[in-house]
Amino acid sequence: MKKTDSNEKRGGIYIHIPFCVRKCAYCDFLSAPADEKTQAEYVKALQTEIYQTAKLLSENPYTVDTVFFGGGTPSILAPGHVKALADTLRESFPFAENAEITIECNPGTLDEEKAAVYRQAGINRISFGLQSANNRELKMLGRIHTMEEFVKSYETARAAGFDNINIDLMSALPGQTFESFLHTLDTVLALKPEHISMYSLILEEGTALYEHLDRYPALPDEDTERQMYDTACLRLADNGYHQYEISNFAKEGKACRHNLSYWERKNYLGFGTGAASLLCEQRYTNTDSLALYIDTMAELEEKKEVISKALAAVRAEQHTLSVPEQMEEMFFLGLRKNSGISEADFLGKFGKTVDDIYAQVLEKNQKFGLLVRENGRIFLTKRGREVSNVVMSEFLLD
Ligand code: SF4
Known part of the structure; x- marks a missing residue:
């Protein structure tokens, strides 16, 4: 890759x-x-x-x-x-x-x-x-x-x-x-x-x-x-x-x-209860518990040192995204935008063309008038936007 x-x-x-x-x-x-x-x-x-x-x-x-x-x-x-x-x-x-x-x-x-x-x-x-x-x-x-x-x-x-x-x-x-x-x-x-x-x-x-x-x-x-x-x-x-x-x-x-x-799946750091982060394909989400969050941070503050373990204590979930998960996300997040996704970006990131992974799904949705491929980009049509959840779910990989 x-x-x-x-x-x-x-x-x-x-x-x-x-x-x-x-x-x-x-x-x-x-x-x-x-x-x-x-x-x-x-x-x-x-x-x-x-x-x-x-x-x-x-x-x-x-x-x-x-x-x-x-x-x-x-x-x-x-x-x-x-x-x-x-x-x-x-x-x-x-x-x-x-x-x-x-x-x-x-x-x-x-x-x-x-x-x-x-x-x-x-x-x-x-x-x-x-x-x-x-x-x-x-x-x-x-x-x-x-x-x-x-x-x-x-x-x-x-x-x-x-x-x-x-x-x-x-x-x-x-x-x-x-x-x-x-x-x-x-x-x-x-x-x-x-x-x-x-x-x-x-x-x-x-x-x-x-x-x-x-x-x-x-x-x-x-x-x-x-x-x-x-x-x-x-x-x-x-x-x-x-x-x-x-x-x-x-x-x-x-x-x-x-x-x-x-x-566009760029990095983001989320701070506070329930906040999600995506950093270099690692996704983590903080606890929903206000008490746990405040108490853990108070402890950390008292010790005045970096304790990655304490930060981990407020994470409700932590997960490194697999390559198929990254591909899925690129489609179902990118297709929300009217400009859609760039075929070159997909190739640049994964070393595979969109057709290597999604040829059938792309062809089917184009045929039904839900997707367009133009000038190296793939985006939803007006009809596609009306049923966007259905179209996006087709890009899930097993
Ligand atoms: S209760 Fe929910 S919808 Fe209402 S202001 Fe607060 S966050 Fe917004």
Whole structure:
């Protein structure tokens, strides 16, 4: 196998903040309310994990291209905590000159002071979880904010100088009509964010929505859901948003570099509970347990030495990806992007052509009009994107 190391010493960093004001009805993310003391202890634990990991990697320093503060609700933290985390990152790792640094904000948790501190901390991108512009839908989803509060947060971010803002939207909500979805989309377009993400609601077992679905208005049928997606894609394109991934749309040059790096299988280091990392084809995931994470890091901090064993103690999973697993991932992550995957990259990484491994699958999906091969790239057609999960599953190798 031909080995490439072009991206081995650089990549992204994900920081997980597992706290929220309260749980949304549809949410199965690793997040829960927590008091200020717990938040402070967690931030300290994160600083320890960042610092100790950087020490472990110091022989082969990891240059940071992107940072993503995700959650949960990172903007729930006191602004000084976010600044402290950003400072720890910069003290621990070399940063690329034009690093993209994003923080997820829940509308209603951002104020002028926080926005100003984020700027001082070098954060240059904000991602707002709006979901809907309809207050009735927001209330039903258990969101903590109204549309009016969102607009206030958005204007606060703009006034602080943020010129790269994403807004997350959701479709296929209980009781949502085609018209109410379009109203949300048009309201958001009028604000002219640089980036819009649009996901269909997924009913996750264990969530309030899943357990009490009978108490909610009916979900839109499949045809309405498809009509929402298709119309949104057209309307976004008309407004200058380039679709670069199944659910993501951006103005020129404003695609989210951090998320792109996941789909391109570049390195990323995840810090905090439940955070996953991919480093030189090693994938590991941290424990979900807040107590175990905080206690282990406190111990590590006390000893003031690098203890790789202690870091291993917070890993829930650790696995070196086999070559077939890497090939599968290259396809089912790469095909999420509208630009798909590069045949030359596949050959360069594995020393085999895509036809050596996937000739039959490629031929079949091309024949059904789900995949295109053009100019050395393989990507989904519009029809292919509609059934992307089915197409991607065909690239699994036994
Ligand atoms: S704000 Fe986001 S992470 Fe927090 S409960 Fe709601 S959906 Fe989940």
